[in-house]
Amino acid sequence: MDNRPIGVFDSGIGGLTVLKEVMEQLPGEDIVYFGDTARIPYGSRSKETVIKYFLESVTFLLTKKIKAIVIACNTASALAMEEARKVFDIPMIGVIDPGARAAVGATRNSKIGVIGTEGTINSQAYQKKIRRMLPMAEIIGISCPLFVPIVEEGWENTDVAYITAQKYLLELKEHNIDSLILGCTHYPALRYTIGKVFEDKVTMINPAYETAKATKIMLKELDLISNKLDGGKCSFYVSDDPEKFKRIGGNILRKEIAPIEKVEIEDI
């Protein structure tokens, strides 16, 4: 039993979708969320830069006496988790493994699509993980840089979203994939539009949901579960102006985000 909080890291605001799932599946846990909003987007940055930013972020989270870290950011999970595990001695879980495992469980024809940021797709992290579990899998990864700004504009159910999705997903349709990993925290908001493009003939995997499930299992195995059944508290830290985070984040969590504190991440 351990009542210290769980740390949830994201490069920005999208990780709140993971936080939401963790809160639902582990309602007794306190959580410290850190969004590195001053340095988003991680998705288009080099591996070296993502590692540097992520190690600094973990250093900050550790000052909050956390017992484990959930990496909500697909890019950081793909590019920096391995490196961070060498440096820090704390249980860490990313979104890649649970997402890949769910896709392998869901596919019938072994044709799996992965969509995400440039960084996530180019890292081949989902692809490698899936191939280790299902060596004959045909995996097609597509980066969709317009999806994040579309969601942040609140345009996820517009014609712009639909024809953008048609353009990005055409190759996946042609390959007849039967399951699709939504490999970026923002993408579950596009679920309905993506479903329309595939005429609902594809199983969508939401790594946020799978990661929360895996976190619960990990905490139980390590005997790190809190002894509270509910009433877990959340505190929020960001590295840029909290206002935008509060506004967009409030829509994601469907409740007011407070308290939020701004931290100077470079000064840690």
Next chain:
Amino acid sequence: MDNRPIGVFDSGIGGLTVLKEVMEQLPGEDIVYFGDTARIPYGSRSKETVIKYFLESVTFLLTKKIKAIVIACNTASALAMEEARKVFDIPMIGVIDPGARAAVGATRNSKIGVIGTEGTINSQAYQKKIRRMLPMAEIIGISCPLFVPIVEEGWENTDVAYITAQKYLLELKEHNIDSLILGCTHYPALRYTIGKVFEDKVTMINPAYETAKATKIMLKELDLISNKLDGGKCSFYVSDDPEKFKRIGGNILRKEIAPIEKVEIEDI
């Protein structure tokens, strides 16, 4: 006469459109370009953060013994130039003033549109500047967050670009503007698509072109022009992996970008 280089600053890659204009209008000048690619996009960050990043970037450029600074980035021009002028004793020119002046010169009905990033539009920098010169002007500012990723995808002449532009520009059309400031370095690439939305009934102002013109005038007035008539050399510095910069930047400049050096901006 002064043969030291001009410093050109941008938050990333878009400023190469300004560099290109400066090279064309001042072919004898050496130029040092710095793109703060590790920390793009400036457009969605808070004023405080933009000022901090910009002051650090100027500090770096000054190590290159430059004689003047051209701020290609609209957001930095809008939010941080004034502050930087208090700190550094070097001639500095941003894209806002030349762009605003050209719009005031072009409009016949005093109805002017400005499009740019969230940071540029919310700062009201173009709006304030225009109003000072033309107090009865009706100015409408719209932020268009999808335009930059559309240009970076190379989708500027697709149906996605067209319907996105229709959506963003509807209010400007309804207000019957007759001139439009393309207030973000990437936007001139969308010139054709934007023209189609307005059925070519609007004068588009490209601040990159106007800024190069204003730079030439400033250097002459301060007697800082180089004594070479052509053959100016360019060197490039970025704060993240140079590969992406080289690839996308090469398309913008239509020639190979070299040499490019990576600098650790936070360690200056």
